[in-house]
Amino acid sequence: MHASESHVPEAEPPPAGAPSPAPSVTRAGCDVLVVGGGVIGLVTAWRTAQRGLSVAVADPRPGGGAGQVAAGMLAAVTELHYGEEALFALNLSSARRYPAFTAELEEASGQDTGYRACGTLAVALDADDRAQLRELHALQQRSGLELQWLTGRECRRLEPMLAPGVCGGLRADGDHQTDPRRLLRALLIACERAGVAFLRSEAVRLLVSRDRATGAELADGSRVHAGQTVLAAGAHSGALAGVPEQVLPPVRPVKGQVLRLRVPREYALFLSRTVRALVRGGPVYLVPRENGELVVGATTEELGWDTGVTAGGVYELLRDAHELVPGITELPLLEARAGLRPGSPDNFPLLGPTELPGLHTATGHYRNGVLLAPLTGEVMAEALTRGRLPEEARPFSPRRFSHPHLNALQELPR
Amino acid sequence: MHASESHVPEAEPPPAGAPSPAPSVTRAGCDVLVVGGGVIGLVTAWRTAQRGLSVAVADPRPGGGAGQVAAGMLAAVTELHYGEEALFALNLSSARRYPAFTAELEEASGQDTGYRACGTLAVALDADDRAQLRELHALQQRSGLELQWLTGRECRRLEPMLAPGVCGGLRADGDHQTDPRRLLRALLIACERAGVAFLRSEAVRLLVSRDRATGAELADGSRVHAGQTVLAAGAHSGALAGVPEQVLPPVRPVKGQVLRLRVPREYALFLSRTVRALVRGGPVYLVPRENGELVVGATTEELGWDTGVTAGGVYELLRDAHELVPGITELPLLEARAGLRPGSPDNFPLLGPTELPGLHTATGHYRNGVLLAPLTGEVMAEALTRGRLPEEARPFSPRRFSHPHLNALQELPR
Numbered sequence: 001m002h003a004s005e006s007h008v009p010e011a012e013p014p015p016a017g018a019p020s021p022a023p024s025v026t027r028a029g030c031d032v033l034v035v036g037g038g039v040i041g042l043v044t045a046w047r048t049a050q051r052g053l054s055v056a057v058a059d060p061r062p063g064g065g066a067g068q069v070a071a072g073m074l075a076a077v078t079e080l081h082y083g084e085e086a087l088f089a090l091n092l093s094s095a096r097r098y099p100a101f102t103a104e105l106e107e108a109s110g111q112d113t114g115y116r117a118c119g120t121l122a123v124a125l126d127a128d129d130r131a132q133l134r135e136l137h138a139l140q141q142r143s144g145l146e147l148q149w150l151t152g153r154e155c156r157r158l159e160p161m162l163a164p165g166v167c168g169g170l171r172a173d174g175d176h177q178t179d180p181r182r183l184l185r186a187l188l189i190a191c192e193r194a195g196v197a198f199l200r201s202e203a204v205r206l207l208v209s210r211d212r213a214t215g216a217e218l219a220d221g222s223r224v225h226a227g228q229t230v231l232a233a234g235a236h237s238g239a240l241a242g243v244p245e246q247v248l249p250p251v252r253p254v255k256g257q258v259l260r261l262r263v264p265r266e267y268a269l270f271l272s273r274t275v276r277a278l279v280r281g282g283p284v285y286l287v288p289r290e291n292g293e294l295v296v297g298a299t300t301e302e303l304g305w306d307t308g309v310t311a312g313g314v315y316e317l318l319r320d321a322h323e324l325v326p327g328i329t330e331l332p333l334l335e336a337r338a339g340l341r342p343g344s345p346d347n348f349p350l351l352g353p354t355e356l357p358g359l360h361t362a363t364g365h366y367r368n369g370v371l372l373a374p375l376t377g378e379v380m381a382e383a384l385t386r387g388r389l390p391e392e393a394r395p396f397s398p399r400r401f402s403h404p405h406l407n408a409l410q411e412l413p414r
Numbered sequence: 415m416h417a418s419e420s421h422v423p424e425a426e427p428p429p430a431g432a433p434s435p436a437p438s439v440t441r442a443g444c445d446v447l448v449v450g451g452g453v454i455g456l457v458t459a460w461r462t463a464q465r466g467l468s469v470a471v472a473d474p475r476p477g478g479g480a481g482q483v484a485a486g487m488l489a490a491v492t493e494l495h496y497g498e499e500a501l502f503a504l505n506l507s508s509a510r511r512y513p514a515f516t517a518e519l520e521e522a523s524g525q526d527t528g529y530r531a532c533g534t535l536a537v538a539l540d541a542d543d544r545a546q547l548r549e550l551h552a553l554q555q556r557s558g559l560e561l562q563w564l565t566g567r568e569c570r571r572l573e574p575m576l577a578p579g580v581c582g583g584l585r586a587d588g589d590h591q592t593d594p595r596r597l598l599r600a601l602l603i604a605c606e607r608a609g610v611a612f613l614r615s616e617a618v619r620l621l622v623s624r625d626r627a628t629g630a631e632l633a634d635g636s637r638v639h640a641g642q643t644v645l646a647a648g649a650h651s652g653a654l655a656g657v658p659e660q661v662l663p664p665v666r667p668v669k670g671q672v673l674r675l676r677v678p679r680e681y682a683l684f685l686s687r688t689v690r691a692l693v694r695g696g697p698v699y700l701v702p703r704e705n706g707e708l709v710v711g712a713t714t715e716e717l718g719w720d721t722g723v724t725a726g727g728v729y730e731l732l733r734d735a736h737e738l739v740p741g742i743t744e745l746p747l748l749e750a751r752a753g754l755r756p757g758s759p760d761n762f763p764l765l766g767p768t769e770l771p772g773l774h775t776a777t778g779h780y781r782n783g784v785l786l787a788p789l790t791g792e793v794m795a796e797a798l799t800r801g802r803l804p805e806e807a808r809p810f811s812p813r814r815f816s817h818p819h820l821n822a823l824q825e826l827p828r
Binding site: 259261308309310311312313314315318319321322328329330331332333336 | 673675722723724725726727728729732733735736742743744745746747750
C-alpha cells in the first residue's frame, strides 16, 4: 500500500524573487526526520520547520495516535501529584502557552482546535475522596497556587447535574481543554503549509553510521537520511529496531479506554466545565465540548499492546461517571475506544538529545501529551536547531535513563 | 435510491418441459404482498411461496428489523409468565418445530442458521430473585413441565463462571438458541430460491378498494396489487397509512438494547449454555454462540421510536451481567445496539386475517419473534392459502382487538 509512494518529493528550485520557501526535503534526505505523526511528532515537526530546517515525518497514518482517543484536558493544576513538582512546573509552563499556541496554530492552519477556557471542578463523593482532595489542595497551596475550596452545595450550584452525594470540591479555573482530534487536524495542515514532508510509511529501523544516527529505513524499503532523527512515536518509541539498547527510550504502553457521549442540544447546559473526581480512589473525568460531545475517561491499564475495548473498562467508566453525574444515563453513547499512552519509569517525558549523536526523543508524555504539546514543540525545535535543551526542559532529558557506562560517550556538539 | 428500480420483474413464460416454476409476481401484482422483510415477514413469505402462491416482500432493506439485534433465545419455558398460558402453548409448539424448521431452512438455503441445542440455566442471585424463580418453577409444574431445581453449588458446577452469589437455579434443557442474523440471511436466500420477489422500497399506504385491501403503494411511487396483504413490519406495523383505524394493529415499539461481547478462543468453555437471571427484578441474559460471540441483553424501554444506544442502557446491562458472571470484565465489547420489539396490549402476537378482507397481520410478537418464526410461517401460510387460521393460532387473531361495531362486518370467506 505504501511501497509505491514516492514520499520524498524532488525539490524544485524556487522562482526568482519569490519569498524564501520552506527548506526542501529531497530524496537524498532532510535535516530532521520525525518518527511518528501524532500530536508530539507533528508539533515538533511544525515548530522545527518554522525555524528553517527541512523536516519529514514518517508515519503510515499521520494525525493518528493516542491523541485520537485522548480527552484533551489541560490539567496542570488538578493533575499535580506528590513528588512530581518538576513535572508540575513543566505542565504549568505548557498550559500558559496554550492561548497563544492555539491562536498561532489556528491562524497557520485555518482550523478551529476546540480550545475552551472552561476551567475544571474536581469533586469528592465520599470522606476518603474528600481527604485526598484536601491533600491535593494543600500541595497546591505549597506550590503557590490559590484554589478555592467549595462545599458540596457550592459545587452543585456551579454544576447542577452533579450527584447529591458530592461533598466538596476544588475550583481550578485555569485547567482548560482542547479537542485533540481537531488539534491533530490543525497540526497536519500547519505542517503541510510549513513545508513538512509526510512519508506515509512506518519507520522500521534506525540507521546508525559511525556512532551517529543518520535517519531511518521505512517499511516500504526506502531509506531516509537525516541529520537528526526524533523518536516521537508515543508508546511505540521504544520498539524501533536499530536503536542501541543504551539509548532506547524506556517507554511502555499504558492503555486507556475512553467513552464519547452526546449531549442533546436541549441539554445545552448539562455541564459547563470539566468535572473530575476520584471515585473509590480511581480517577474519572467528564469533559464537555462546545459541540455537544461529552468525553468520559479514562481507564489506566498495563496490558501490553492490546487496544481492545472491554466490557469491564466500559462498565467502570459508566459506573463511576454515573455516580458523579447520574443524568448521563439518558445520553446517547457514541463511541468507546482505547489508546496507548507512552508511560515512562518516572512518569516524566523524555525530551531532547540522547547519548547517541543525531538521535533525539520526544516521548514518554504519559497522561500529559496534549497538555505538553506547545512546550514540547518549542523545546524540541530549540534542541534541534541549537543542539541543546532550554533550561526548563533539562530535567526531562532522556539521558537520565542512560546506562552509567554511556556517560563517557561524546556529548553532542553544542 | 429505490425510485428507479424495477422491482416487479416481468414474468417470462416457463420453458416447455421445465419443472413447474414458482408462480410469478408480475407488474400487475401478486397473490400475496408481505409488508416487512424481517424474520416474521420473510418466514411468512417463504412458507407461503412454498405452497404455490406468488409472493412479494416490500422492504427497503430486507433481512433487517429487530432480528438484527435480537439474542435469539428460544425460551418457551423460561419465559413462561402468569396469565400467559395460551402464549406458552404457542411458544412451546413453535420451539418444538425448531429442529425440523432449521433442517429444512438450512437445506433450502445452504446456510447455517446457528441453531444450538444448548439449553438454558435460569439462576437467582438473592433471596427475592430466588423466590420469583421458585414461583416460575411452580407455574411450570402446574403446566406439566418437570424442570430440575438446582442449588447454587450445582449451578456453578454446570457453569463455573457464575458468580459465587448464585443461590439457586432452574435447569431448562429444552430452551435453546438460534442466531437471528444468520437466520435472516438463510430466510432471504430461501425466499429467493422459492421465487419470492423483493420490492426494495418501503410500503407507504395500504390500497383499499370496495372494503377490501388490494395491495400497497410504495415509497418509490409504484403500486403493488395483491390478492392478500400481510402487515409484518414489526413495531412499524401499526403505522401504515390507509389502514382503516378499526383494523390497525395496536402494536407499539418497545426498545431493547443489546451488547455483543467476544469470548477469546482460549476461554472456549466460558459459558456452555444460555444463562439468565433476574437481577434486582430485571431480567438479564447471556447467550453464548458457538462462534465465540456472547450476546448480553436486553433492556426493555418504552421510548417511542428512539433506537439510540444510551450510557444508561449499556451501564445496566454490564452491571447486571457482571453481577451474574464477573468474568465478563475481561471480554472485548464488540457492539452495542438497540432494536424495537413490536409490543401488543396483551403481549400476544396478532396472526392471520383482520376484519378487513384481504388484510392479514403477522406482528405483535414482542419478545418472541425469533421463537415464534417456525409456527408463524406455517399458520400464516395456512391462513393465506385456506382463508383460516389453524386451531392453535385462533386465540391470536387480530380480531380480538377489533372495535365492537365491526363485529357485524362480513367475515372473510372460508
